[in-house]
Amino acid sequence: MCSPSATLTLWAGSWLAGTSAPDDVLEALHAWASRHTIAAGDPVTGGRTDLPWTSHEAGTGSGAMPLLKVIREAMAPAGAQLRLVLPAPGDVRGLPVGTAFAADAIDAEEGLLLGVPGQPGTGLIPQWDDDETLQWTVYSVDIPRVDGPDMSLGEAEYTMRESVRDAADALMRLHTTALGAGDADPREQIEDQLAAYSRHAYPDSIPLRAKRILDTADHVAAILTVAQHEPASSPTSASALDSHESLLRPLWNTIREARLVAVHTASGRLD
Structure with a gap:
């Protein structure tokens, strides 16, 4: 959550x-x-x-x-x-x-x-x-x-599946272009982020598709959080910062939209 x-x-x-x-x-x-x-x-x-x-x-x-x-x-x-x-x-x-x-x-x-x-x-x-x-x-x-959401529940689920790959690619690119190297294993950091999300339970009544979207969004968010905060990926110049933001911001926007669609469906606001 x-x-x-x-x-x-x-x-x-x-x-x-x-x-x-x-x-x-x-x-x-x-x-x-x-x-x-x-x-x-x-x-x-x-x-x-x-x-x-x-x-x-x-x-x-x-x-x-x-x-x-x-x-x-x-x-x-x-x-x-x-x-x-x-x-x-x-x-x-x-x-x-x-x-x-x-x-x-x-x-x-x-x-x-x-x-x-x-x-x-x-x-x-x-x-x-x-x-x-x-x-x-x-x-x-x-x-x-x-107005209604920018995407349907089915579109949100598909977009989240694609975003897992895109987020992993972004993390790899940022680590590849960084000047330093962090000691922490990004995979362990991602697992820690996912563990924090998983502490929060869903109601039993939540539709299965909505739950899948929220779980996948958490997975993508965990990857992006590591990409943002891992020392190895810290931007070292204004141009690097702009590149960093332009790479990650669209993924964060997609996560936000998918979460809204899933939550509003589960809470009964949408058909």
């Missing part, structure tokens, strides 16, 4: 569909952090939800349970959707433009939107307070209307 927001989207969707219990959602979240807090992102949201406002008060330490109340209330209207967002520099599709939620989601590179498209709804963004504490900030936002 790539992020706390993806975990919450999948498990909350399963819970709302009646295929998982509230305790299952809480257990999945605790795989990310032993302590969860929740707070409002602004005074208006604080007044609406009776949550402390983050600018003036610490988030409540009552654990992840209050999240379930926020989610259930946000998803109560007919037509409400639960949507994961994974923004990146240059790609802010699906965000409510000009809002505090959008700005904070870009910084966090993740978040959730809950509600009826075109109507007032709720945003959630997880942010780390420390190594053991994950704070969920609640926002009042107008839920934007969005």
Whole structure:
């Protein structure tokens, strides 16, 4: 699982569909952090939800349970959707433009939107307070209307299979052109990254194809993470940095799109 927001989207969707219990959602979240807090992102949201406002008060330490109340209330209207967002520099599709939620989601590179498209709804963004504490900030936002995904579930699965090869080729190219040589074995580093992803379970109700896409996306992400951070592949000039970015960025964009398609399918947003 790539992020706390993806975990919450999948498990909350399963819970709302009646295929998982509230305790299952809480257990999945605790795989990310032993302590969860929740707070409002602004005074208006604080007044609406009776949550402390983050600018003036610490988030409540009552654990992840209050999240379930926020989610259930946000998803109560007919037509409400639960949507994961994974923004990146240059790609802010699906965000409510000009809002505090959008700005904070870009910084966090993740978040959730809950509600009826075109109507007032709720945003959630997880942010780390420390190594053991994950704070969920609640926002009042107008839920934007969005077009369908750029790829189908079948296309996402095919693209992810191709991306495994492309990511491995990118890693090899970066190591071949690097001036230094690291001591760490990239294969071991990739296995470590995959082990971190695999700590986070999927609901039993997730469609098999969606799970395959998410697992393959994690595999590609593990390779790319090693390619980015392995000392042997560190760029040594501005031109090398540009080459490094141009090689890896398209693969990260493909992973992000495939994850969104898979998560939204599993959480019931798509047919």
